[in-house]
Amino acid sequence: MPSHFITASMLYNLVSCEHRLYLDTFGDTSLRDEPNAFIQLLWEKGTLFEQEVIRKLETPFLDLSCYRGEEKEQRTRNAMNERIPLIYSGRLSVDDLLGEPDLLRHEGTGYVAGDIKSGSGEEGDEGKGKLKKTYAVQLGLYTDILERIQYSAGRWSFIWDIHDNEIRYDFSQPQGTRTPQTWWELYNTFRQRARDILEQAHTTQPAYSSGICKLCHWYRPCLLNLQKQQDLTLLPELGRSKRDALRTYFSTIHGFATSQLDTLIHGKNTDIPGIGVGTLQKLHARAKLVSAGKQARPYLRKAVDLPVHQSEVFFDIEVDPLRDHTYLHGFIERRNHDNSTEQYVAFFAEQPTPESEQAAFAQAVRYLQQHAHSKVYYYSKYERTMYRKLQTKYPEVCSAEDIETLFSQERAIDLYFDVVLKATEWPTRDYSIKSLAKYLGFLWRDTHPSGAASIEWFHRLVESDDQAIRQRILDYNEDDCIATRVLLDGIRQLPLHPSIT
Numbered sequence: 001m002p003s004h005f006i007t008a009s010m011l012y013n014l015v016s017c018e019h020r021l022y023l024d025t026f027g028d029t030s031l032r033d034e035p036n037a038f039i040q041l042l043w044e045k046g047t048l049f050e051q052e053v054i055r056k057l058e059t060p061f062l063d064l065s066c067y068r069g070e071e072k073e074q075r076t077r078n079a080m081n082e083r084i085p086l087i088y089s090g091r092l093s094v095d096d097l098l099g100e101p102d103l104l105r106h107e108g109t110g111y112v113a114g115d116i117k118s119g120s121g122e123e124g125d126e127g128k129g130k131l132k133k134t135y136a137v138q139l140g141l142y143t144d145i146l147e148r149i150q151y152s153a154g155r156w157s158f159i160w161d162i163h164d165n166e167i168r169y170d171f172s173q174p175q176g177t178r179t180p181q182t183w184w185e186l187y188n189t190f191r192q193r194a195r196d197i198l199e200q201a202h203t204t205q206p207a208y209s210s211g212i213c214k215l216c217h218w219y220r221p222c223l224l225n226l227q228k229q230q231d232l233t234l235l236p237e238l239g240r241s242k243r244d245a246l247r248t249y250f251s252t253i254h255g256f257a258t259s260q261l262d263t264l265i266h267g268k269n270t271d272i273p274g275i276g277v278g279t280l281q282k283l284h285a286r287a288k289l290v291s292a293g294k295q296a297r298p299y300l301r302k303a304v305d306l307p308v309h310q311s312e313v314f315f316d317i318e319v320d321p322l323r324d325h326t327y328l329h330g331f332i333e334r335r336n337h338d339n340s341t342e343q344y345v346a347f348f349a350e351q352p353t354p355e356s357e358q359a360a361f362a363q364a365v366r367y368l369q370q371h372a373h374s375k376v377y378y379y380s381k382y383e384r385t386m387y388r389k390l391q392t393k394y395p396e397v398c399s400a401e402d403i404e405t406l407f408s409q410e411r412a413i414d415l416y417f418d419v420v421l422k423a424t425e426w427p428t429r430d431y432s433i434k435s436l437a438k439y440l441g442f443l444w445r446d447t448h449p450s451g452a453a454s455i456e457w458f459h460r461l462v463e464s465d466d467q468a469i470r471q472r473i474l475d476y477n478e479d480d481c482i483a484t485r486v487l488l489d490g491i492r493q494l495p496l497h498p499s500i501t
């Protein structure tokens, strides 16, 4: 019996962060943060969706969900020996692998495993045909167990997703045109890495990633650790793989900042695998800025053209990915660069229905069309992506050309991609609107503002119709719009770096 089984959820977490697997297995649980409310919501919704799918199943099936541990496993084996066509909530183990697939379906001479997921079975909002690594490694584990115990019907598996689609995961296929490694090879790479971590043959390190770490229950202890180590991942856009490549040469932000790069650069190349000259110099400048501590000031890497317009509109949307529902479109209009003229306008799709979503979308498009002479500012490509998606969903609201016009460069500026990433440097851990606007002194009224929290509030609003929650969502969205304005004004004040002037 292995000291630690490799499970599907371990592999799922491993795809995002290998240190998570280490801490979940060996970490001091008293240091863990409270579970994130959004993550809890995801679990609840996942369980509810699974129950709903099972309730609607028309095929007869054997339900093993009331059993646990070895009894569940024995019953699963018995059912497979009897060739029961469909088994719900079974359990399988062999060697050091343990899996509890939602479904085991008899096909041909054996079984294939599947999971029910309350999200899309493929990457991207619209299911672009790219399989998800997190799902692939889980399904790979079930398939591997079935093969090893000689019950497998073939090296493939499936996800039953939120759209009631069955997405096939064929492990013999390459991951993509540019990634020839097959899904099976990917699974085996992660399985081996998990084994090494569980046997402590591989030492893991935390690596800061804004989108992942803020939702993780090890966030605070990891951040403290990273700060103590002055870890390079605390520099924006410097993730685990770049940190690991750089670590041969520099182990701390200060060490990186005070180093001479000349010996590492040879013409157009550097000694550091995967990091080109331009990236190395940019990250080096970033390290220098962050190392300056209280003296650090943000600056422009190149001049930006952000003239003041008579009317400026700051725009932010809130989307519930669990329901695939855009529930709020918020706008703040400022006239003549005078903050006292600001007015917040919101179009709220309070009911989680297509009718409500369509009505709010139509109002928001009309608002933007009525402000055809305003300059529109938003933060990240998300707004444009979602508007394209909403237009496809509700073509009666406007045409695809209308959306392109609304987001054309003459009319709208994505402050994140077009300005912050291309032309600015900040002494912050990341370039989220929260980090930058807070750096500039802006405070959200809410004590725990985040997009994930807003989604959780929306779910509670739908269940309770609590008007205090409604207002909390609106305040949060309004503050996001104001933060975009604060950031724009802040960028307009930034000096060009002295080496450029």
Ligand code: SF4
Binding pocket: 016, 017, 018, 019, 020, 023, 205, 206, 207, 208, 209, 212, 213, 214, 216, 217, 218, 219, 220, 222, 223
């Ligand atoms: S906080 Fe970040 S680095 Fe730490 S375990 Fe979680 S995901 Fe990994």
